[in-house]
Amino acid sequence: MWRSRPSNCSRPRTSALSELTEPLLAMLAGEPGGVSLPRLCKRLGVRMSVLLRELAWIGEDAIGDHPAPGWVRVEAHGDSSLAVLTGLGRERLRSGREAD
Numbered sequence: 089m090w091r092s093r094p095s096n097c098s099r100p101r102t103s104a105l106s107e108l109t110e111p112l113l114a115m116l117a118g119e120p121g122g123v124s125l126p127r128l129c130k131r132l133g134v135r136m137s138v139l140l141r142e143l144a145w146i147g148e149d150a151i152g153d154h155p156a157p158g159w160v161r162v163e164a165h166g167d168s169s170l171a172v173l174t175g176l177g178r179e180r181l182r183s184g185r186e187a188d
Contacts, residue, residue: 106142108132108134108138108142109142109146110184111132112128112132112139112146112160112171113146113159113160113173113177113180114181115128115131115132116160116171116172116173116177117177120173121170121172122163122170122171122172122173123170123171124168124170124171125139125140125162125168125169125170125171143160143162143171146159146160146177147159147160147161147162148160148161148174157176157180158174158176158177159173159174159177159180160172160173160174160177161174
């Protein structure tokens, strides 16, 4: 019998962080021109659906009534989509490192 897995979609918006957030932001920080979404999936070892969900949570567009942190922007470049770290994302990385 098929069972559904628990949903991770209901993350509290008080903290947009997941176990994927910091590695994703750090990877994008090293690539000022952005990284293609398939390449990010390969480097992070996640499926595209997981990456897209993460980008939705930490991106620039609000989800429902929850404001977006705006740490990452997805840009279309021809047939490719690139994830690019925003200024807010760079600030988040700096403040996260200072808190450690």
